[in-house]
Amino acid sequence: MDAYEQIKNTLGPLRVLENEPLSKHTYFKIGGPARLFFEAKNVEDLKLAIATAFEQKVSYVVLGGGANVLVSDKGFDGLVIKNRAAEIKLVGVKGTIDKNGRGIKNALVWSASGTPMNQLARFTIDQGLEGLEFLLSVPGTVGGGIKINAHYEVEKGEFLGDRLVSAALFNPQDSEVRTVQKEYFEFSYDQSKIQQTGEIVLEAIFRLDTSKDPAGLWQRAMDNVKRRNEEQPIGVACSGCTFRNISREDAIRLATPNLTTSTGYIIEKLGLKGTTMGGAQISTHHANFILNTGDATAADVIKLIRIVKQKAKEVYDLDLKEEIFYVGNFD
Ligand SMILES: Cc1cc2nc3c(=O)[nH]c(=O)nc-3n(C[C@H](O)[C@H](O)[C@H](O)COP(=O)(O)OP(=O)(O)OC[C@H]3O[C@@H](n4cnc5c(N)ncnc54)[C@H](O)[C@@H]3O)c2cc1C
Structure with missing residues (x-):
């Protein structure tokens, strides 16, 4: 029996799909087929799937929401594990609770890594806990969020990693x-060590403070959502921001207005808004978003990425780095 048959047998032949189009599983709605595709419904499923691929020496990739990936038109020649391990629990409180339930200073919240960040935000806001309300309506899962250190307004210093206490990781080496x-x-803007190690987040624990103004939490979260909806293109397939923001040193060197580090600003100044390749377009609304206007391929998106990088280098001596992660072969 070959390695692929072994994987199917271990994970359940009816649960493992063959040649599943990955365009169905990404926000970009782009991506060729996965040789094998498996949905992990809980943390045990996720562990088993990764360990089985590891044992069988078959390449694997974990997809969360698929909100920050560009998948090759050729797809992925291995096992794609879609992480649907979604669960949240309050696991600890600090402080003395009086008979009215007041007095909790902070709380620990456990989450499976496939939990949508939006769901985690809702849960914590409902509990009157503050610190993750900025994640309301941010697409993707806790695992994908930890890998990129999800944030909303970088200037405000609101990062998912700041609230993390600990996480269980699967190490692909051993x-x-x-x-x-x-x-x-070692979190920083758009950075976490697992981008280098390739470790997979299985579950995570966050520490959140009790809000002095629980009613205001929803309001603040909804204000963020409103702003996001004004700033970002809505209702078009895309993967959020394509590039990471520029460094503060580059913003100073280029004397950007108010020293903005926004790569959207840079792309706009390069005159690239609206540039189109096949079905892919640099958004006219927010220049750091590349849109799939209907029938874009990964190759179309790559062409736009190359144009932006080349022009940013020529004109501003900037080495732009992608925020999105590549899945599959792009030769
Ligand atoms: C419309 C739109 C708006 C967005 N706005 C924001 C925003 O305001 N702020 C923000 O921070 N981001 C934003 N994003 C980007 C996206 O929401 C985040 O990057 C999110 O963290 C992606 O999570 P995911 O689960 O979808 O990851 P995926 O896209 O599925 O995967 C991304 C990478 O993480 C890896 N990965 C997935 N799960 C795990 C895991 N459990 N362990 C280890 N690695 C894993 C994948 O292999 C891949 O390399 C936006 C995206 C879209 C489409």
Whole structure:
């Protein structure tokens, strides 16, 4: 029996799909077929799927919401594990609770890594806990969010990683699961160590403060959503921001207005808004978004990415780096 048959047998032949189009599983609505495709419904499923691929020496990739990936038109020649392990629990409170339920200073919230960040935001806001309300309506899962250190307004310093206490990680080098503390991730803007190690987040614990104004939490979260809806293109397939923002040093060197580090601003100044390749277009609304206007291929998106990088280098001596992650072969 070959390695692919072994994987199907271990995970359940009826649960493993063959040649599943990945365009169905990405916000970009782009991507060729996965040789094998499996939906992990809980953390045990996720662990088993990764460990099985590891044992069988078959390449694998974990997809969360598919909100920050560009998948090759050729798809993925291995096992794609769609992480639907979604669960949240309040696991600890600090402080003395009086008979009216007041007095909690902060709380620990456990989450499976496939939990949508939007769901985590809703849960914590409902509990009167503050610190993750900026995630309301941000697409993607907790695992994908930890990998990129999800944020809303960078200037406000609101990052998912700031609230992390610890996480259980699967290490692809030795197939071991270990629990690490927040410091391990070396979080910064759009950065976490697991981008280099390739470790997979299985579950995570966050510490959140009790809000002094629980009613205001929803209001603040909804204000963010409103602003996001004004700033970003709505209702068109895309993967959010394509590029990471520029460094502060580059913003100073280029004397950007108010020293903005926005790459959207840079792309706009390069005159690239609205540039089109096949079915892909640089948004006229927010220049750091590349849109799939209907029938875009990954190749179309790559062409636009190359144009932006080349022009940014020529005109401003900038080395732009993608925020999105590539899945599959792009030769
Ligand atoms: C319309 C739109 C708006 C957006 N706005 C924001 C925003 O305001 N702020 C923001 O921060 N982001 C934003 N994003 C980007 C996106 O929401 C985040 O990057 C999010 O963290 C992606 O999570 P995901 O689960 O979809 O990851 P995926 O796209 O599925 O995967 C991204 C990468 O993470 C890896 N990965 C997935 N799960 C795990 C795991 N459990 N362990 C380890 N690695 C894993 C994948 O292999 C891949 O390399 C936006 C995206 C869209 C489409």
